[in-house]
Amino acid sequence: MATIKRYPFARHLRTAPTSHVLHLHAGRLRHDGAGLAFWFRPLSAVISEIPVDDRELPLVAHARTADFQDVAVQVTVSFRFEDPTLVAGRLDFAIDPDTGRWTGNPLEQVAHLLSELATGQVMDALAGMTVLEAVTSGGGALRRLVTEGLLADERLASTGIQVLGARIGSVRAEADMERFLQTPAREQAQGEADKSTFERRALAVERERAIAENELANRIELALREQQLVSQDGANARTRASEAAAAALIEANAAAERQGLLAEANAHSTRIVGEAEGAAEAARLAAYAGVDRDVLAALAMRELAGNLPSIGNLTVTPDLVTGALAGLVGSKGA
Structure with missing residues (x-):
C-alpha cells in the first residue's frame, strides 16, 4: 500500500x-x-497501484469424478500481474489520494476470477478420472492439467495476469467413500502386520528352539565330559592302587628278604657262638677229664657258691655236719 503524506x-x-x-x-x-515517489495535487490526480510481486491464492475446488463421486481438491494458484497498465485498464486498482487505500476490492475480483477458472480446470480434469484414480494419482497429473489450462486461458492473458503454476495439496473424497477406499489398504496393512507378527513369533520360536538345542547340547557335552572325568578318575584310582600294591609288594618282599637275611645272620651267628661255646665246653671238659672227683666237687661247690645269693647268717646243725662228714668219709674210702 502506498504511503501518502498530506500537505x-x-x-x-x-x-x-x-x-x-x-x-x-x-x-x-x-x-x-x-517504487516511485512524487508530489501530486489530489483534486486533479487519478492514481492506481498494482502489486507486481508473486502472489498465491489457496482455494478448495469441488468436482465430480467419472463414477459420480464428489471430490474436494485443495489447490494453490501462484500468479503475478505481468502488465500493470493492462491490469489497471481492466480492473479497478485506483487508490484514495488522501489515505492511499484502494477504493474498491480488486484483489477479491482477481481471487474470484482465478477461483472460478481453477475450479473449472479441476472439474474438467476429474471428469475423466474415477474416484480411485483421482485419490491415488498423487496430484501430479491433476496439477499438470490445471496449470496447463490456466496458462492457456485467454481471459487471464487479456487481463494482464500471468499464472506461475498450480499446486495440489490434497484430493479428498467424501468420508464414507474414503473409508471404503481405505478398507483394502487397511486390510493389506493389517495383513502385513499379522504377517510380521507371525514371522516375529516364528522367529522367536525358532530362537527358543535353538536356545533349547544349545542348552541340550551343552548338557550332553557336560555329561560326556563328566563321564570322561569319572572314567579318568577310576583309571587314576586303579593306577594308584596298582602302584600302591606294587610298592607294598616290593616293600613286603624287601622286608621278608631283610628278615630272611637277618634270620640267616642270626642263625649263622648263633651257630658260630654255639660252636664256639661247644668247643669251649669241650675244651673245659677235656681239661676236667684227668682231675680228681673231689677236686671236681670242690669246683662245683665253688661254682655253686658263686651263683648263690649272699648269705648273712649261716646256722650249722649237727645233722648237717654229720651228713657232710659221712659223705666225705665215704668218698675217701672209695
Whole structure:
C-alpha cells in the first residue's frame, strides 16, 4: 500500500518496489513505474497501484469424478500481474489520494476470477478420472492439467495476469467413500502386520528352539565330559592302587628278604657262638677229664657258691655236719 503524506494544497506519495503506480493528471499519464515517489495535487490526480510481486491464492475446488463421486481438491494458484497498465485498464486498482487505500476490492475480483477458472480446470480434469484414480494419482497429473489450462486461458492473458503454476495439496473424497477406499489398504496393512507378527513369533520360536538345542547340547557335552572325568578318575584310582600294591609288594618282599637275611645272620651267628661255646665246653671238659672227683666237687661247690645269693647268717646243725662228714668219709674210702 502506498504511503501518502498530506500537505496544504498538495500530497506526497511513496510506494514500495513491489508496487507499480500509474499517475494520471487531466487524462494524461504523468508517472508510470514501480517504487516511485512524487508530489501530486489530489483534486486533479487519478492514481492506481498494482502489486507486481508473486502472489498465491489457496482455494478448495469441488468436482465430480467419472463414477459420480464428489471430490474436494485443495489447490494453490501462484500468479503475478505481468502488465500493470493492462491490469489497471481492466480492473479497478485506483487508490484514495488522501489515505492511499484502494477504493474498491480488486484483489477479491482477481481471487474470484482465478477461483472460478481453477475450479473449472479441476472439474474438467476429474471428469475423466474415477474416484480411485483421482485419490491415488498423487496430484501430479491433476496439477499438470490445471496449470496447463490456466496458462492457456485467454481471459487471464487479456487481463494482464500471468499464472506461475498450480499446486495440489490434497484430493479428498467424501468420508464414507474414503473409508471404503481405505478398507483394502487397511486390510493389506493389517495383513502385513499379522504377517510380521507371525514371522516375529516364528522367529522367536525358532530362537527358543535353538536356545533349547544349545542348552541340550551343552548338557550332553557336560555329561560326556563328566563321564570322561569319572572314567579318568577310576583309571587314576586303579593306577594308584596298582602302584600302591606294587610298592607294598616290593616293600613286603624287601622286608621278608631283610628278615630272611637277618634270620640267616642270626642263625649263622648263633651257630658260630654255639660252636664256639661247644668247643669251649669241650675244651673245659677235656681239661676236667684227668682231675680228681673231689677236686671236681670242690669246683662245683665253688661254682655253686658263686651263683648263690649272699648269705648273712649261716646256722650249722649237727645233722648237717654229720651228713657232710659221712659223705666225705665215704668218698675217701672209695
